[in-house]
Amino acid sequence: MSDAPAIATHDLRRTFKDVDAVRGVNLSIAPGEVFGFLGPNGAGKTTTVRMLCTLLPPTGGTATVAGLDVVRDAAQVRRSIGVALQEIGLDPVQSGRELLELQCGLYGIPAARARTRAQELLELVGLADVGERRTKTYSGGMKRRLDLASALVHEPQVLFLDEPTTGLDPASRRTVWDEVRRINEAGTTVFLTTQYLEEADQLCDRLAIIDAGTIVADGTPEELKARMGHDVVALTFDDPGNGTVTAAERAVAGLEGLERTVTERDGTALYVRDGAAAITEIVRLLDAAGLRAKTINLARPSLDDVFLQATGRRLEGAEKETAA
Amino acid sequence: MTEIALLARRSVREILRYPEATIPGLFIPLFFLAVNVGQVAKTFPSTTPFLHGQGYVAFQLPVSLMFAVATAASGLALVTEIDIGYFDKLLAAPIRRSSIIFGRLAADFVRGLVGSTFVLLAGFAFGAHIEAGPLGAVLLVFLAACFGVGYAGFGVLVALRTRNVQATNTSFLLFFPLLFLSPNFVPFDRLSPVMEALARANPVSYVIDGLRSLVIEGWEWDKLAYCTLVIVGLIAILTTLSLRAIEQYDR
Numbered sequence: 127m128s129d130a131p132a133i134a135t136h137d138l139r140r141t142f143k144d145v146d147a148v149r150g151v152n153l154s155i156a157p158g159e160v161f162g163f164l165g166p167n168g169a170g171k172t173t174t175v176r177m178l179c180t181l182l183p184p185t186g187g188t189a190t191v192a193g194l195d196v197v198r199d200a201a202q203v204r205r206s207i208g209v210a211l212q213e214i215g216l217d218p219v220q221s222g223r224e225l226l227e228l229q230c231g232l233y234g235i236p237a238a239r240a241r242t243r244a245q246e247l248l249e250l251v252g253l254a255d256v257g258e259r260r261t262k263t264y265s266g267g268m269k270r271r272l273d274l275a276s277a278l279v280h281e282p283q284v285l286f287l288d289e290p291t292t293g294l295d296p297a298s299r300r301t302v303w304d305e306v307r308r309i310n311e312a313g314t315t316v317f318l319t320t321q322y323l324e325e326a327d328q329l330c331d332r333l334a335i336i337d338a339g340t341i342v343a344d345g346t347p348e349e350l351k352a353r354m355g356h357d358v359v360a361l362t363f364d365d366p367g368n369g370t371v372t373a374a375e376r377a378v379a380g381l382e383g384l385e386r387t388v389t390e391r392d393g394t395a396l397y398v399r400d401g402a403a404a405i406t407e408i409v410r411l412l413d414a415a416g417l418r419a420k421t422i423n424l425a426r427p428s429l430d431d432v433f434l435q436a437t438g439r440r441l442e443g444a445e446k447e448t449a450a
Numbered sequence: 451m452t453e454i455a456l457l458a459r460r461s462v463r464e465i466l467r468y469p470e471a472t473i474p475g476l477f478i479p480l481f482f483l484a485v486n487v488g489q490v491a492k493t494f495p496s497t498t499p500f501l502h503g504q505g506y507v508a509f510q511l512p513v514s515l516m517f518a519v520a521t522a523a524s525g526l527a528l529v530t531e532i533d534i535g536y537f538d539k540l541l542a543a544p545i546r547r548s549s550i551i552f553g554r555l556a557a558d559f560v561r562g563l564v565g566s567t568f569v570l571l572a573g574f575a576f577g578a579h580i581e582a583g584p585l586g587a588v589l590l591v592f593l594a595a596c597f598g599v600g601y602a603g604f605g606v607l608v609a610l611r612t613r614n615v616q617a618t619n620t621s622f623l624l625f626f627p628l629l630f631l632s633p634n635f636v637p638f639d640r641l642s643p644v645m646e647a648l649a650r651a652n653p654v655s656y657v658i659d660g661l662r663s664l665v666i667e668g669w670e671w672d673k674l675a676y677c678t679l680v681i682v683g684l685i686a687i688l689t690t691l692s693l694r695a696i697e698q699y700d701r
Contacts (some may be wrong), residue, residue, distance in 0.1 A: 182700050204544040211542075213535030219464045231456040232543040260467075276539070305676050 130193050132157040132284050132315035133178060139186030140173050147173040149339035150187065155317065155332075157283075160310050162330030164433070169229050170339040170352055171319040172212055175288045178317065179209050192283045194402040205233070208277030208314075212288040212367040214269045215276075218262035222253055222272050225261060225281060233280040240279075247275040251305060267298030284315045291325060303329055335436050343436040349427060354427040354435060357401025359408060361419045362393035370417065377415035378408055393419070401425075453545040457553025462560050464527060471510065471523065473562065477515035479569050486510050490635065500637045502666045506595070508578040511570070512661035513634055515590070516654075518565035519598025522622040524554040525605025529618045544650045547696045551606060555689065558602040562595030582664040589674075590664045597657055601625070603688025610695035628654040653680045 133155040140148040148170040155161045165171050176182040178191055180200040189196045192206035217225055223244050230240030248254040249270040261272060270290060277285060287306065291299040299322075306329055310316050320326055326333050326348050334344035340386070343350055363370045371394050375387045383399035398404045401424045412419060465472055491506045501509055528550075531537040540550050570591060580587040608621040631648045632655040638646055650653045660677020664672035 175699075181538060181541055201544055204542060207542075207543040209539070211535060211538055213538070215535035215537075215539035217460070217531070217536050218534070219467050220460065224460075224463075228456055228460055229543070232540070232545050234452075234544070290595075291565055 130157075131155055131190070133161070133189070133317060134189050135174075135178075135187065135189040137187035138174065138177060138184055140170075140177055140182065140191050141185045146339055148177070148184075151336070151339075153334065153341075157315050158310070158313060158367050159331045160306065160316040160318060161278055162326040162333030163317065163336060164321070164323070164326045164333050164429070165319075165336040166321060169336045171321075171336060172288055173339075174336070175211070175286050175317070175319055179207060179211075179286055180204055194337060205280070206283045208280070208282035208285040210270075210273045210277045210285075210287050210290055212292065212319075214266075214273045216261040216264075216269055216273060218260060221258050221260050222248060222264070223257040225272065229276045230279045235279065241278055247278060248309075250278075251275045252301070254348055267294055267301065268300060270294060270298065271305065274302065278309065281312075282314060285309060285316065287316065287318045289319055289321065290431060291320070291322065299325070323433070327429055335433055337437045343432060350429065350432045351427045354431055356397040356399055356427065357404075358425040358427065359396040359398055359401050359404060360390070360421075360423040361393070361396065361408070361412075362421045364416070364420045366392045373415060374412060374417050374419070377417060378409045379415065381407060381411065393421075453456075453549040454552045454556060457540075457549055458556035458560075461524075461527070461554055465557060465561055472565070475516055475521055476565055476568055479514035480572050482517060483507065483510055483514040483572070484567075485654075486513075486635070487576065494636075500640070500666075502581070504579070504581075504666050505577050507573060507576040508665050509662065511573040511578050511588075511665050512594075512658050513629065514569050514573070515566045515594040515661060516597060516629070516631075516657065517625075519562040519594050520600075520601040520622070520625045521561070521598070522605035522608075522618055523561065524558050524602040525607075525609040525618040525621060526615065527611035528554060528606055529613060529615050532613050533615065541699070547699070548693050551689065551692050551696055554606060555599050555602060559595050560598050562598030563591060565598070566591045566594035578665065579662060581666055581668045585634045586664040586669065590661055593657075593661060593677060593681060596685065599615045600684030600688055602664030602679055603685065603692050607688060607695055610692060610699060628652060631655075632658050636657065653684070656680045 130433060131154045133153060135151050135153045138151040153176055163171050163174065173182065177184050178189055178196060180196050180203050183197055190386065191203050194203045194206065196203050213355060220228065226244035226247055227240045230243050231237070235243060245254065248257045250300065253268060253272055256268065261269060264272065274290065291302050303325070306316055306318070318329060321390060330347060332344065332346050334341045338340070361374060363374065371389055375389065375394050378384065378396060381396070381398065381404060383401065383404060385397045387397070388395045395409065405424060408422070487507045487510055494501060496503055496505050528537070541547065553662045570587065580590065582589070604624065605618055605621050609618045612618065631652045633641065633649055638649060643647055647698040657680050660673045663673040
C-alpha cells in the first residue's frame, strides 16, 4: 500500500454566498485508516464530505482523494470512492437487488459479474432474503445497510460515510459499526462523519473535531483524551452534608498533580494528572483526616470532555447517545 | 451509452411499476377528444372542406396525441430523486451527468410511443383513419413521441433549476396556452386575425398542423418539414438547457 495519503486537504474552503461553511480545513489521512470527523450539526462536516466526493467544488484550497485532485480529476476520484451520504440515497421503485445491479453497471461492472456482486453484497449486509423487495418497504436500518452496500459495489479505495448511523436504533447502529470494521479490515480507508462520541471512540483510528468550519482538535481518541492532561477521581460519601465534602477537599488540597476540584451533589470530583497513581495517596490523605469515602471511581476523560475543551460546549446528542 | 441504457431501463421499469401515474394521463386526451368532437361535430360535418371527407375526430386526433405525450413525469421523477437523495448517489457515480438526463428522456420516448399508440387506437375506434396510410400512422406515433421527449425537457429543466416538486408539477400547465393559441379547433385561416397571428407565432401550431396533415391530407411534405423542424428544435433547445443545468448543479 502506498504511503501517499488516502485523503489530503490543504486550506480547504467553501463559501455559500456570505456563509463560510468550511474555513481552511487541513487533513492528511493515511491509507487504511478509519478517520472520524466529529462535530455538531452545521459544523461543516457534510460540506467537507461533499467536496471530497466531488459533489461540490471548493471555493478555496485543494483536496486530493486516492492521490487525485477532486476538481481536476473528478471523474477518476469518483471511480476510487464509495459514498453513503447522510440522506439515504435509494430509489424506492427498485428492489434491493436491482438497485445494486444498477449501481454495478454505473461503475462499469459487466452484467454477469454485477449479479454475483449484488448477491455477495446482499449477503454481506444481511439482506439476501429481502433482496427482491422494493426498497421502499425496508426499515431505516435495512435502508442504511443497503446504502452502505451500494457504496461498495466497486470495492472502493476510500469510503465516505456521512453520519451513517443517524436515526438508527442502537442494534442497527452496532450492525453498521460491524460492517464498517469489516470493510476497513479489507483495506478500505474510511472517512466517517458523526455527531456520536461513542461512534467516534469505537470506530476511529484518528479523528478531527470540526466546529464552525474549522478543525479545533485532531489526533487519536487516546491522544485527544490524554491531551486533556488529567483523569477524574470521583469520591462519594455516605453523609455528604455536614461539611464532609468540604473537609475532604481540604484534606486532598496538597495532592501532587491535583489541578482542580469540582464539588458535586454527593461528593467531589478531583481532576488529577495521573489518577491511577494518585488513588493510594488520596485514600491516605482522607484517612489522615478521619474521612472514609463510600466509593472511589477513576474515570478517563471522554471525547465529550475533549469536545467541551475544544469548543467550549458539549456536543449535541451526547446525552441521547448515553441514554441509548 | 451503456449507462444511458441502464438508467433508461430503470426509468421504464418505474413507468411499469407505477401504472397509476401513467394511465390517468391517457384518459385526459380521450376525454378532450370525446368532448370536443361531441360539441362541434355537427358544426363541422365531414363535408367541411378542411376535414377532407373525414369526421371532426380526425381533425382533433393530433391534439389528443400531443396531450397524451406532453407530461411533466420525468421532471417530477427527477425532483423526487433530488428530494430523497438518490440524485446525489447518481452524481457521485463515475458517469456523465448527461446520462441522467438522456436516461430519463429515453423513458419519455417509450412512454410517448405507448401513449400515442393508445390514443391513435382510440381515434380509430371513434372512426378516424390515417390518410397517409400505415407508414403515416407509424410516423404520427413517432413524431408525437418525439414531441413528448422535447416537452419533457422543460419539466426536467424546471426540476433541476427549482428543485421544487410544486414548481415542476406546475410546469405542465404551460402546455395549455401553447395548445389553445394554435389551430386547435379550426385551421389557421378560420381563426380571427389576432388569433391567427398568435397561432402562427406559436411553434406548437406547426406540430399540430404537421401531425394533422398525416391524418387528413396524406403526405404534405412542407407541413411535415415544419413539424419536424419544431420538434427537433424543441428537443435541441430544452435538452441543451437541461444538460447545462445538470452540469451546473451544485457547481
